[in-house]
Amino acid sequence: MARRARIVLLAADGLRNDAIAQRVGVGRVQVGCWRTRYAEGGLASISKDRPRGGRPRTVDAGEIVRLTTQSKPEAATQWSSRRLAAKVGVSDTSVLRVWEKHGLKPHRVRGFKVSRDPKFVEKLEDIVGLYMAPPEHALVLCCDEKSQVQALDRTQPGLPLKKGRAQTMTHDYKRNGTTTLFAALNVLDGQVIGQCQQRHTHAEWLKFLK
Structure with missing residues (x-):
């Protein structure tokens, strides 16, 4: 309280903030704060501290x-x-x-398709259950197909990888039509079984499954 009163008295004598700060032994910002407080509320405003904001809010x-x-x-x-x-x-x-x-990235968005099959949830539970708890001695394969795969050949043979030089290949290529890739993933050991077919019909699909 004595320090605050001295700041006010020195200010009344016409001293600048930097001179008051040097005499009292406080910072210029603190001098300006108490001068403003006194100008706004008189002696009562410097006789007690303002209420503090309390503890910071805990992160929920x-x-x-x-x-x-x-x-x-x-x-x-x-x-x-x-x-x-x-x-x-x-x-x-x-x-x-x-x-x-928590691994959250709100700025990243991925697209998805919603099935209109009324029995989608029932089928989903069966498939997920098969993956999570397959029957004893059962072979579980995850199968899919990719049609319209471009079959390309380079116009010139490339150079192999060597020490200090990356493998090279020509920019030009020639088209050999399209093919269909059928693949199956062995859920147990991660082995992938693949096969290419010229056509994309149920006959080729059944042939691959067999």
């Missing part, structure tokens, strides 16, 4: 995860760290830490 990671995954901000497609930080009352750095810890 669960709330951040819930808002990120189950809601969208107004007029936007996904949350930004600053917008979500303002929503929950924490710093954007805190939001980024929670996102990193």
Whole structure:
């Protein structure tokens, strides 16, 4: 209290903030603060401290995860760290830490297709159950097909990989039509069985499965 009163008295004598700070042994910012407080509220304003803001708000990671995954901000497609930080009352750095810890990347979006099959969920449960807990002595294969694969050949043979030089190939190529790739993944050991066919009909598909 004595230091604050001395600041006010020296200010009344016409001293500048830097001179008052040097005499009292405080910073210029603090001198300016107490001079402003006295000018606004008189002696009572420097006799006690203003109420403090309290402890910083604790970061609620669960709330951040819930808002990120189950809601969208107004007029936007996904949350930004600053917008979500303002929503929950924490710093954007805190939001980024929670996102990193939980593997959340709101800026990345992947497309998907929704099946219109009314029995889709039932079929999905059967397939996932087969992968997760296959019957004893069962062979589980995940099969798929890729049609219209370009069959290309280079116009000139390339040079092999050597020490200090990468493998090379010509930029030009010639087309040999298209082919269809059928493949099956052995879920147990990761082995892939592949086969190419000229046509893409149910006959070739059944032939591959057999």
